[in-house]
Amino acid sequence: MLFRIHKEGRTILLVAALVLVGLNLAVWNLAQMIFWPVLILSTIFYLVILQFFRNPARVILLADNKIVYAPADGKVCAIEEVFEAEYFKDKRLQVSIFMSPFNVHVNRNPVSGMVNYFRYHPGKYLVAWHPKSSTENERTTIVYDSGNGEILMRQIAGALAKRIKWYIREGERVEQGCDMGFIKFGSRVDLFLPLDAKIEVAMDQQVKGNKTVVARL
Numbered sequence: 683m684l685f686r687i688h689k690e691g692r693t694i695l696l697v698a699a700l701v702l703v704g705l706n707l708a709v710w711n712l713a714q715m716i717f718w719p720v721l722i723l724s725t726i727f728y729l730v731i732l733q734f735f736r737n738p739a740r741v742i743l744l745a746d747n748k749i750v751y752a753p754a755d756g757k758v759c760a761i762e763e764v765f766e767a768e769y770f771k772d773k774r775l776q777v778s779i780f781m782s783p784f785n786v787h788v789n790r791n792p793v794s795g796m797v798n799y800f801r802y803h804p805g806k807y808l809v810a811w812h813p814k815s816s817t818e819n820e821r822t823t824i825v826y827d828s829g830n831g832e833i834l835m836r837q838i839a840g841a842l843a844k845r846i847k848w849y850i851r852e853g854e855r856v857e858q859g860c861d862m863g864f865i866k867f868g869s870r871v872d873l874f875l876p877l878d879a880k881i882e883v884a885m886d887q888q889v890k891g892n893k894t895v896v897a898r899l
Contacts, residue, residue, distance in 0.1 A: 686736065686737045686738065686739065687732070687735050687736065687737060688735045688736070688737035688787075688788060688864060690735065690847055690864045690866065691731070691732075691734070691735025692735075694731065694735070695728075695731060695732060695735065698727075698728060698731055699728065702724045702727070702728055705720070705724065706720060706721055706724055709721075730783075733784070734783060734784075734787065735787075736786060737786070737788050738786060740790070740859065740890070740891055740892035740893060741859070741892070742858060742859040742892050745794070745858055745859070747793050747794055747795065747828040747829055747830055747858065747899075748830055748898055748899045749793075749895055749897075749898055749899075750792045750793055750833060750873065750875065750879070750895070750896045750897040750898070750899065751790070751792050751793075751858065751859065751891070751892055751893070751894065751895060751896065752779060752792070752883075752889040752890060752891050752892070752893065752894040752895075752896050753779070753789050753790050753791065753792045753835060753862070753871050753873070753891055754779050754781055754785070754786075754787070754788070754789050754790070754871045754889075754891050755779075755781060755785040755786040755787075755788075755889065755890050755891050756779040756780050756781040756782065756785045756870075756871075756888070756889060757779065757780050757782075757886060757887070757888055757889075758777065758778070758779060758780075758883050758884065758885055758886060758887045758889060759778050759779070759780040759870070759885075759886075760776060760777065760778035760872075760885075761775070761776070761777050761778075761881060761883070761884075761885055762775075762776055763775055763776070763877065764776045764874075766834060766874045768801075768823055768834075769799055769823065769825055769834055770832075770834065770874065773877060774834070774874040774875060774876065774877065775874070775875045775876070775877055775879055775881065775897075776872055776873070776874055776875075777872070777873045777875065777881065777883065777896055777897065778870055778871070778872045778873075779870065779871045779872075779873075779889060780870050781865070781869050781870065781871070786890075786891065787864055787865055787866065787869065788861055788864055788891060789837055789848075789861070789862050789863040789864060789865065789871060789891070790859055790860065790861055790862060790891045790892055791826070791850075791856045791857060791858055791859060791860050791862045792826070792833065792835060792858070792873065792896070793826050793828040793833060793858050794828065794855075794856065794857050794858040795826045795827045795828040795829055795855065795856065796826070796827045796853070796854070796855050796856075797824060797825070797826060797827075797850055797851065797852050797853065797854045797855075797856060798825045798826070798827045798832060798852070799823065799824070799825035799834075799852060800822065800823070800824050800825075800848075800850065800851060800852040801822065801823045802821075802822050802846075802848075803820065803821050803822070803823070804820055805819045805820040805821060805839075819838050819839050819840070820838075820839040820846060821836050821837060821838045821839065821846070822836065822837045822846055822848055822863070823835075823836050824836075824837075824848075824850065824862070826856070828899070830899045831876050831899060833873060833874065833875055833876075833899075834872075834873070834874040835871065835872065835873055835874075836871065836872040836874075837863055837865055837869070837871055838865075838869060838870040838871065838872065839865060839869055840865075840869045840870060845865070845866045846863065846864075846865050846869075847863050847864045847865070847866075848862060848863040849861060849862055849863055850862050850863070859892045873896060873897075875897050875899070876899065879897040879898065879899055880897060880898040881896070881897050882895045882896060882897055882898060883895075883896050883897075
């Protein structure tokens with residue numbers, strides 16, 4: 683499969699390549715005895731950044747708005763009934779996915795439908811698995827009307843993530859599985875589902891965007 687790079691990483695990768703090439707040329711000219719260790723460390727560092735911005739093609743095999751697909755790669759870090767205070771103002775089932783720096787960080791639409799609500803909230807940078815990160819960290823809130831009810835999704839910045847990107851807007855109709863955003867360097871995505879949704883994942887399970895079924899409505 684072709685190794686694709688997400689558009690959010692192209693400038694960073696170019697700048698990093700130029701800086702590292704310059705660093706290695708300087709080391710070669712000034713301190714050749716440490717050139718090879720520096721070259722090896724530089725290569726490893728660049729490969730870490732490169733893999734972070736990978737964007738594998740993920741085609742949904744069964745498009746169905748009664749199915750909620752994982753919007754991101756990562757580990758399920760929360761499954762619980764909570765009170766959602768921003769939009770629904772009632773109880774919902776929350777499923778949270780923690781993305782480590784080694785996961786794919788592309789965010790995708792979990793269902794098709796109308797974006798009924800969108801808000802960006804500046805905030806703190808608590809570690810992404812902290813319980814208060816869902817309400818206190820920098821985040822976005824998106825509400826999808828799938829035709830089978832509304833579901834809410836949050837992109838949440840973590841301790842390392844300083845930039846949330848989104849490509850949707852309120853009032854727009856979106857397609858299940860299409861890219862809707864990106865979070866740089868460690869983050870989390872929350873889903874808030876109806877109480878009667880059937881959860882199909884378990885705690886600590888590794889999930890993949892567009893591949894893993896999170897719930898059925």
